[in-house]
Amino acid sequence: MNMYIQPEYEVIRNSDKCIACRVCERQCANLVHSFDSETGKMKADDSKCVNCHRCVCLCPTHALKIVKSDDTYKINANWDNQTINEVYKQANTGGVLLSSMGNPKPYPVYWDRMLVNASQVTNPPIDPLREPMETQLYLGKRAAKIERDEQGKLKNTLAPQLKLKVPVLFSAMSYGSISYNAHESLARAAEELGTYYNTGEGGLHKDFYKYGKNTIVQVASGRFGVFKDYLESAAAIEIKMGQGAKPGIGGHLPGAKISADVSETRMIPQGVDAISPAPHHDIYSIEDLRQLVYSLKEATEYKKPVIVKIAAVHNAAAIASGIARSGADIIAIDGYRGGTGAAPTRIRDNVGIPIELALAQIDQRLRDEGIRDEVSILVGGSIRSSADVIKAIALGADACYIGTAALLALGCHLCRSCHEGKCNWGIATQRPDLVKRLNPDIGYKRLVNLVTAWNHEIQEMMGGMGINSIEALRGNRLMLRGIGLTDTELNLLGIKYAGESM
Amino acid sequence: MKRIYVNEKWCLGCHLCEYECAFANSGLTDMVKALKGKTIHPKIRVEDSGEVHFAVNCRHCKDAICVQSCISGALSKGEDGVVRIDQNKCVGCLTCVLVCPYGAVMPAPSGHAAMKCQLCTDNLCGEPNCVKHCPNNAIVYEER
Numbered sequence: 001m002n003m004y005i006q007p008e009y010e011v012i013r014n015s016d017k018c019i020a021c022r023v024c025e026r027q028c029a030n031l032v033h034s035f036d037s038e039t040g041k042m043k044a045d046d047s048k049c050v051n052c053h054r055c056v057c058l059c060p061t062h063a064l065k066i067v068k069s070d071d072t073y074k075i076n077a078n079w080d081n082q083t084i085n086e087v088y089k090q091a092n093t094g095g096v097l098l099s100s101m102g103n104p105k106p107y108p109v110y111w112d113r114m115l116v117n118a119s120q121v122t123n124p125p126i127d128p129l130r131e132p133m134e135t136q137l138y139l140g141k142r143a144a145k146i147e148r149d150e151q152g153k154l155k156n157t158l159a160p161q162l163k164l165k166v167p168v169l170f171s172a173m174s175y176g177s178i179s180y181n182a183h184e185s186l187a188r189a190a191e192e193l194g195t196y197y198n199t200g201e202g203g204l205h206k207d208f209y210k211y212g213k214n215t216i217v218q219v220a221s222g223r224f225g226v227f228k229d230y231l232e233s234a235a236a237i238e239i240k241m242g243q244g245a246k247p248g249i250g251g252h253l254p255g256a257k258i259s260a261d262v263s264e265t266r267m268i269p270q271g272v273d274a275i276s277p278a279p280h281h282d283i284y285s286i287e288d289l290r291q292l293v294y295s296l297k298e299a300t301e302y303k304k305p306v307i308v309k310i311a312a313v314h315n316a317a318a319i320a321s322g323i324a325r326s327g328a329d330i331i332a333i334d335g336y337r338g339g340t341g342a343a344p345t346r347i348r349d350n351v352g353i354p355i356e357l358a359l360a361q362i363d364q365r366l367r368d369e370g371i372r373d374e375v376s377i378l379v380g381g382s383i384r385s386s387a388d389v390i391k392a393i394a395l396g397a398d399a400c401y402i403g404t405a406a407l408l409a410l411g412c413h414l415c416r417s418c419h420e421g422k423c424n425w426g427i428a429t430q431r432p433d434l435v436k437r438l439n440p441d442i443g444y445k446r447l448v449n450l451v452t453a454w455n456h457e458i459q460e461m462m463g464g465m466g467i468n469s470i471e472a473l474r475g476n477r478l479m480l481r482g483i484g485l486t487d488t489e490l491n492l493l494g495i496k497y498a499g500e501s502m
Numbered sequence: 503m504k505r506i507y508v509n510e511k512w513c514l515g516c517h518l519c520e521y522e523c524a525f526a527n528s529g530l531t532d533m534v535k536a537l538k539g540k541t542i543h544p545k546i547r548v549e550d551s552g553e554v555h556f557a558v559n560c561r562h563c564k565d566a567i568c569v570q571s572c573i574s575g576a577l578s579k580g581e582d583g584v585v586r587i588d589q590n591k592c593v594g595c596l597t598c599v600l601v602c603p604y605g606a607v608m609p610a611p612s613g614h615a616a617m618k619c620q621l622c623t624d625n626l627c628g629e630p631n632c633v634k635h636c637p638n639n640a641i642v643y644e645e646r
Contacts, residue, residue: 016534017534017538018538019521019533019534019537019538019539021517021518021521021537022517023516023517023518023521026514026515026516026517027514027516058516058518058637060518060521060522060525060533060635061533061534061537063534432553433514433553436511436512436514436638437514437638439512439638439639439640441639442638442639
């Protein structure tokens with residue numbers, strides 16, 4: 001017998017405002033809303049609602065709202081309602097609990113416990129509207145040797161670099177986990193912004209090769225869609241060792257999402273589950289990683305930077321040191337609040353460490369070992385605003401990956417039901433009638449708006465600090481002060497407490 | 503001239519345009535008051551068949567057959583290219599309804615006259631309200 005579980009959210013309709021236009025009914029892929037022709041009124045089935053707010057946003061008279069149900073079991077600080085319900089669900093089904101998007105648990109957010117400095121009197125702030133304020137940067141190995149040719153002219157020994165006009169890139173989201181239109185929006189936005197989007201592990205759709213110079217292609221453990229043209233089309237290649245939302249495990253894209261197009265792009269049969277193994281079966285050491293890094297460099301004639309992406313885990317600093325020595329040009333670190341199209345709930349909510357601590361430790365370790373210039377550092381895993389970007393760069397990052405924020409710009413309302421494949425916003429779905437709800441003409445503009453707005457804010461905050469180049473902010477931890485942090489946390493972050501002087 | 507064009511590829515069949523049209527032409531400023539409990543008579547209609555949806559309203563044809571066929575001179579094409587109907591002149595013969603190849607002229611709710619889209623030049627919106635409120639830019643108002 002299945003235990004009845006009370007829906008977590010309720011659809012509240014103001015019947016004074018509802019004009020029964022049935023837009024909510026037509027727009028809900030979960031079939032929550034229906035029209036009762038006998039009463040002439042709309043009805044809602046709360047049990048099907050995932051709280052994606054599609055109906056709330058499209059209701060022309062704003063007659064709808066979704067509220068948290070106040071139904072509760074007997075209050076228990078140890079066994080809260082969700083914990084109890086999860087036990088019931090597992091007892092009902094015998095299955096692993098699945099979740100999507102980032103870790104929603106109330107762990108500390110260290111970004112919110114760091115404050116940024118500003119100049120007063122002795123070192124005047126700079127007005128970005130009147131003076132140059134540089135947010136352009138390069139990613140790649142910076143350690144170049146001075147070598148001269150026979151004529152005595154300087155030889156260019158600089159490794160290939162990625163040029164970014166803004167310190168923000170779109171993080172890896174595969175075609176399959178997100179829709180064609182979402183990918184098109186990201187690609188077009190990256191092109192217009194002078195930055196990069198990342199294909200994720202699902203290969204590159206043939207229509208998007210034209211955005212190659214703004215594309216980072218991923219090589220993950222499943223090696224989906226990896227072939228010569230794929231590698232050659234891109235600006236950089238990323239080896240995905242791990243993902244912040246699910247460190248230590250692979251991926252599983254259900255067969256239902258392997259449409260004809262996804263199948264062609266991933267180079268796997270249609271309708272068959274796409275399984276990414278937990279490890280790369282040819283990588284069990286830094287030496288093995290080095291072989292893949294150099295295989296990819298060899299395949300692309302040493303013209304493209306190679307990124308190695310890892311999840312932020314307990315030993316991240318030592319792993320990053322190994323990656324820097326493996327020949328990679330860029331290290332990407334993904335924090336435990338990073339998003340996903342599907343992950344086992346227990347892994348997402350309990351594995352990994354905060355990106356802030358991992359970043360500070362990695363930057364420090366690489367500096368201590370004198371190899372910080374060998375690699376650039378990219379961070380992701382819940383960068384929520386321009387302030388987070390500023391703080392990440394001051395902690396030691398070169399630039400930030402944004403995934404969740406980008407999806408929010410496209411319409412995502414964080415209902416965390418991506419794994420069900422019925423995204424009402426046309427993002428995390430392959431159903432053609434839902435995919436068309438995301439018009440890339442609108443989507444790419446919203447992404448451009450978001451990043452442009454962040455860039456303005458970054459310039460304002462840099463100006464306030466008296467810094468006129470984003471590269472001068474990198475690793476400038478004196479610009480940060482902690483608040484509400486313990487000595488251990490301050491030490492790990494390498495910052496002083498608010499109120500302490502330089 | 504600027505016309506309303508519908509991009510079938512992006513039309514979701516949500517029918518919001520029909521309600522926004524009815525609201526725009528209600529003369530009221532409160533959508534609930536204008537539409538609650540009423541049968542709407544929009545001048546734009548969404549046609550649905552399976553996965554295909556598109557909205558249809560007046561194309562403001564260069565050589566408008568409705569204007570040519572109007573027996574009372576109620577239909578006319580202005581200098582701005584907009585095909586308009588003067589409902590005071592209309593005798594309700596509905597010839598225009600019959601001849602319009604797009605089905606974009608329809609009987610007014612009174613039954614005594616025809617009505618059609620006049621690009622919201624005949625109400626307080628100023629710009630086509632269906633275009634303004636289309637959630638997916640499937641209806642656009644542009645020069646082509």
